[in-house]
Amino acid sequence: METNSSSRFSGWTLEQARDAILAHLKEGNAGHYNIGCLYNYIVDNKLAEEKYESAQAYFSQHIQELSQSTLTRYGAVAREFTEEACREHGVMKLHTLRAYTKAAxxxxxxxxxxxxxxxxxxxxxxxxxxxxxxxxxxxxxxxxxxxxxPSQADMPSTDAARLQFMRESFSRHFAKGARVELKTSVQRGKTFLTIQGVPLEDVERLMEALMDGVQPQLVRATG
Structure with missing residues (x-):
């Protein structure tokens, strides 16, 4: 079975596709695959761009029952999996499987x-x-x-040591109950750092924590 067979919608207007999405919405989980196919059909053929700034602008006005993130999720799953798989496993599980296979x-x-x-x-x-x-x-x-x-083996030892120093710096500058998070990932041998949960009012505190966290690197550079 082909996934996301948009050929069956050939010649459909934007209004027809929208009405079909709303009809499939009433089917519950069973309609999610077809909603994804119709969403992809509208986006791929740029049907909304004739009258609207973007497809997203159209969906936000005329399909308010579904968020943009939900439509995107349905569309992504419909491109990769069959209707039978969607009925058996559900769109959310298949969407999470996509994320897993990419990470693995x-x-x-x-x-x-x-x-x-x-x-x-x-x-x-x-x-x-x-x-x-x-x-x-x-x-x-x-x-x-x-x-x-990332495992310790994936991350260069120098990066691991530097990140540990930065974590210690953040624990000193932010209260124990703060939701500030330092997340790391290793891609193609390079370590990436993402900082989340910093309140706008604590931006100065963030800068101080970062400066303290890179002090050893600065000392080595100047030394």
Whole structure:
């Protein structure tokens, strides 16, 4: 079965596609695949751009029942999986599987995504491999986090030491209950740092924490 077979919509107007989306919306989970196909049809053929600034502008005005993120999710899953797979596993689980396969650098098992092996983290360092079909949504989410989390072996030792110093600096400058997070990822041998949860009023405190966190690097550079 082909995924996202938009040929069946050939010649449809924007209004026809919209009416079909609203009709499929009444079907609940069973209609999500077709909504994704119709969303892709509208976007790919630029049907909304004739009268609206963008497809997103059109959807926000005329399909308010679904958020843009939900429409994008349905469309992404419809491009990659079959209607049968969507009915069996649900769009949310398949969307999370897409994230997992990208993080793990693998592809879903051809023909039957339910057989795709997933490394599910448990307590401590324990990891259990399960078929996608046997995984719950929360297990899949944890599996994605586990794959995205760089291991000590993946990260250069100099970067790991520097990040540890920065974490210590942040713990000194921000209260223990603060939601400030330092997240890291390793891509092609390069370590990336993302800082989240800093209130606007604490930007000065953030700058101080960053300056303190890079002091060893500055000392080495000037030395």
């Amino acid at each position: 650098n693998i592809k879903p098992t051809a023909g039957e995504p339910g057989l795709t092996p997933v490394d599910v983290p448990g307590e401590g360092e324990a990891v259990t491999q399960k078929p996608f079909a046997e995984c719950g949504l929360e297990e899949l989410r944890q599996a994605v986090k586990h794959k995205r989390k």
